[in-house]
């Protein structure tokens with residue numbers, strides 16, 4: 612499709628759906644809420660900020676472009692007590708703003724000399740990716756694209772580019788998930804279950820380790836489960852559809868003994884905090900994540 616030609620030349624993928632589906636997208640989430648399928652605290656915290664309407668800046672929006680940009684795992688080294696810990700950040704945790712700008716730029720470039728507007732959509736983008744046929748659901752509720760599996764960042768944009776070919780469709784699951792239960796067995800937190808497709812997101816380690824510093828991990832979380840600076844890679848690591856991308860990673864930097872000690876102490880103020888904040892920003896992190904998630908992996 613014309614709009615995605617430059618993205619495709621750069622290894623990305625895109626699909627388009629009509630803005631007419633905004634109510635159906637809302638229903639995907641809200642009908643499940645009405646049925647009591649979400650933990651209420653989680654629902655209020657992470658599923659109520661979507662905007663199921665055309666943006667004020669683009670009342671003439673006709674379509675929603677959904678894009679997947681392949682992304683590797685990020686590795687960051689921490690020197691601590693004479694050892695080097697190479698810790699990971701799962702794909703999608705960094706470079707959000709840069710990727711959105713890159714995607715918009717490539718869509719504009721593909722459509723030149725015509726000029727269209729693009730405004731980021733605050734919508735459930737995984738639902739959009741699967742409903743547009745861009746991705747398929749894994750049983751772990753993560754979306755997968757060809758070649759890169761779950762190693763991709765999703766984003767969506769309202770645009771006045773016309774939707775000549777609406778790609779809206781029923782959600783589909785990866786073929787191997789019919790028989791495979793590897794992620795169900797591997798999830799230490801019991802978030803992926805046999806009895807329903809939707810994960811029990813309130814048990815997901817990612818939900819728990821994205822919470823603010825003053826929030827304690829519940830007693831049932833074994834400190835040995837922690838496997839990422841933020842997020843969790845277990846159900847993606849074990850999945851056969853990620854076999855070819857598992858080793859795809861990028862080294863983003865390191866923290867010496869003194870810096871690691873500072874991060875573990877967790878008392879951030881003044882010039883030192885500003886300097887450390889700057890260094891963390893360059894590797895895609897920020898001070899709000901410390902020391903909570905680092906502690907169980909280094910101590």
Ligand code: B12
Pocket residue numbers: 639640643657658701702703733734735736737738748751752753754755761762763764765766782783784808809810812813815817818821841842843844846
């Ligand atoms: C809230 C949220 C979370 C919450 C809650 C997740 C949840 N299930 O709701 C928490 C914090 C737990 C979380 C965790 C993670 N998240 Co998250 N999260 C989001 C957010 C903000 C909204 C997701 C959402 O819409 N949830 C609502 C539920 C209802 O939607 P759903 O999960 O798609 O559920 C659908 C299926 O269950 C399906 N379904 C139900 N029954 C059936 C039956 C069949 C047969 C089929 C086929 C489908 C099906 O219908 C549901 C509704 O459409 C998006 C960002 C955004 N703006 O969209 C990122 C996002 C989805 N997360 C993302 C990522 C990367 C993750 C993690 C992998 C992070 C990590 N590595 O540590 C984990 C994965 C956990 C997991 N196994 O799902 C990526 C998705 C990447 C991908 N390839 O899928 C997103 C898009 C952020 C981004 N832009 O990169 N996340």
Ligand code: SF4
Pocket residue numbers: 749750751785787788791792793794795849850851852
């Ligand atoms: S591990 Fe198996 S069941 Fe889980 S998403 Fe991958 S293929 Fe599907």
Ligand code: SF4
Pocket residue numbers: 751797798799800801802803810814815816817842843844845846847
């Ligand atoms: S991200 Fe981790 S805790 Fe969440 S469902 Fe996957 S394996 Fe379970």
